[in-house]
Amino acid sequence: MFKKIIVILITTFTLVANVHAGSDGELVLKKNEPSKIKDCSETFNKASFALNQGLDKIIFKPVSSVYRVLPSPVKTGVSNSLNNLSNVVTIPNNILQGEFALAGLNTGRFLINTTVGVLGLIDVATYLGFNEYIKEDYGQSLAVAGVGPGCYLVLPVLGPSTMRDTVASLTNFVGGDAWYNVTVRNDTHYFSDVDYYSSKVTGGVDFRAKNFDSIENLEKNSLDFYASVKSLYLQDRQQRILNSKKIIETQDDSDWEEIETQ
Amino acid sequence: MKKLLIFLILFVSTSSYSISIEPDVFVQSTVNRASKLLGENISKEKKIEKLKLIAKDTVDIKGIGFYTLGVKRKSLNDDEKERYSELFEEYFLKSFASRLAEYTNPEINVINKEKINNNYTIVNSVLKATSERPEINIDWRIYTKKPDNPLIRDLIIEGLSLARTQKEEFASVLNSNENNIEALFLVLKEFSDN
Numbered sequence: 001m002f003k004k005i006i007v008i009l010i011t012t013f014t015l016v017a018n019v020h021a022g023s024d025g026e027l028v029l030k031k032n033e034p035s036k037i038k039d040c041s042e043t044f045n046k047a048s049f050a051l052n053q054g055l056d057k058i059i060f061k062p063v064s065s066v067y068r069v070l071p072s073p074v075k076t077g078v079s080n081s082l083n084n085l086s087n088v089v090t091i092p093n094n095i096l097q098g099e100f101a102l103a104g105l106n107t108g109r110f111l112i113n114t115t116v117g118v119l120g121l122i123d124v125a126t127y128l129g130f131n132e133y134i135k136e137d138y139g140q141s142l143a144v145a146g147v148g149p150g151c152y153l154v155l156p157v158l159g160p161s162t163m164r165d166t167v168a169s170l171t172n173f174v175g176g177d178a179w180y181n182v183t184v185r186n187d188t189h190y191f192s193d194v195d196y197y198s199s200k201v202t203g204g205v206d207f208r209a210k211n212f213d214s215i216e217n218l219e220k221n222s223l224d225f226y227a228s229v230k231s232l233y234l235q236d237r238q239q240r241i242l243n244s245k246k247i248i249e250t251q252d253d254s255d256w257e258e259i260e261t262q
Numbered sequence: 263m264k265k266l267l268i269f270l271i272l273f274v275s276t277s278s279y280s281i282s283i284e285p286d287v288f289v290q291s292t293v294n295r296a297s298k299l300l301g302e303n304i305s306k307e308k309k310i311e312k313l314k315l316i317a318k319d320t321v322d323i324k325g326i327g328f329y330t331l332g333v334k335r336k337s338l339n340d341d342e343k344e345r346y347s348e349l350f351e352e353y354f355l356k357s358f359a360s361r362l363a364e365y366t367n368p369e370i371n372v373i374n375k376e377k378i379n380n381n382y383t384i385v386n387s388v389l390k391a392t393s394e395r396p397e398i399n400i401d402w403r404i405y406t407k408k409p410d411n412p413l414i415r416d417l418i419i420e421g422l423s424l425a426r427t428q429k430e431e432f433a434s435v436l437n438s439n440e441n442n443i444e445a446l447f448l449v450l451k452e453f454s455d456n
Contacts, residue, residue: 034426034430035433068394069394072393210395210396211395212394213394213395214419217361220360221357221360221361222431223431223435223449223450224435226434227433227435228431230430230434231427231431232422232427235422235423235426235427236421236422239421239422259325259328259329
């Protein structure tokens with residue numbers, strides 16, 4: 001038994017070390033460049049996109065239009081609570097990405113907000129001066145490890161993704177998401193499946209409500225809405241992987257440099 | 263005579279000197295202009311017309327148009343380039359103005375700027391939160407080749423570039439029409455006419 005543990009520890013250590021040897025920022029940037037990600041199953045993706053648009057029209061849009069007029073404290077509470085819950089996936093991914101100090105910080109944030117912040121409804125940690133919270137997932141950890149995104153994928157109901165991120169998200173269902181473990185996977189008598197699925201649906205509604213006008217505007221003014229959503233999703237994903245919102249680091253200037261109009 | 267000569271030299275030297283405008287000041291004044299207009303009690307159509315004038319003054323529409331076209335711009339002849347520029351300008355102004363006209367009195371504050379090189383400065387700003395949406399970070403890519411006439415080339419909302427999105431959108435239209443520029447012309451015209 002002891003021997004087994006040693007072998008697992010050594011293997012894990014070697015894998016993590018290799019991962020960091022290969023995770024060069026520029027390489028990660030290039031691999032996740034939106035214009036280089038192929039749309040291998042475009043026909044399927046477009047059908048899926050159409051289905052999601054239909055679902056949005058009949059479910060998400062009407063629900064989020066009601067949700068967005070709720071009092072601000074209610075919406076902030078829901079948003080805080082969902083963010084707090086996502087820590088249970090962020091923290092293991094901080095560790096997988098070698099960000100041990102951040103993992104410690106997010107654990108502190110989770111404990112404070114769950115207890116003092118009444119199940120995460122109040123973001124006490126931010127009031128106490130904790131850094132801005134950045135969500136992480138298993139897809140981002142694979143990307144940081146140097147795994148390319150593969151093809152672009154639009155999943156029915158769930159929306160845009162990539163092959164890498166879809167495969168990585170399966171980790172949530174085999175023990176990688178503590179919230180899934182205590183609600184769906186194990187019978188804890190405290191939570192049920194409904195708690196898990198309703199938190200996911202609420203997350204979708206919260207996102208839709210926050211971006212209500214932007215999505216409407218984009219749809220109305222796009223020449224090709226499918227292509228716009230794909231571009232925005234992949235740009236956002238690239239920024240999340242690099243944990244950066246700075247366009248200077250992520251946008252190739254060479255294309256602009258050729259254009260001289262003055 | 264000597265006095266006159268000095269005066270003439272001074273006049274010539276000052277008249278050829280152009281005043282450079284700081285990119286952050288340029289963005290804040292542009293935003294204030296648009297914001298003031300959006301707060302006016304006039305019809306949406308009039309707002310759109312006035313917003314188009316502001317865009318013509320402050321945005322490098324031609325530059326954005328060619329950037330948006332990607333590598334395809336290299337294979338266009340002069341006539342096609344001219345036609346494209348005209349169609350793109352109509353499309354851009356309509357899309358830009360109708361997007362902005364939806365907002366009433368948006369409050370945008372410039373907070374920082376970062377010079378990339380002599381041609382570009384990124385100006386960082388924040389769109390203040392309302393009860394319906396959270397605070398939004400907006401960065402502006404300012405083309406500063408002529409420091410006395412800076413122009414907007416891109417808006418980067420929460421790290422997402424609008425010019426880049428539009429470029430990929432145009433590429434998609436071209437890809438699904440065997441890279442035929444006439445197909446893009448048609449789509450642009452249909453958008454502007456509707």
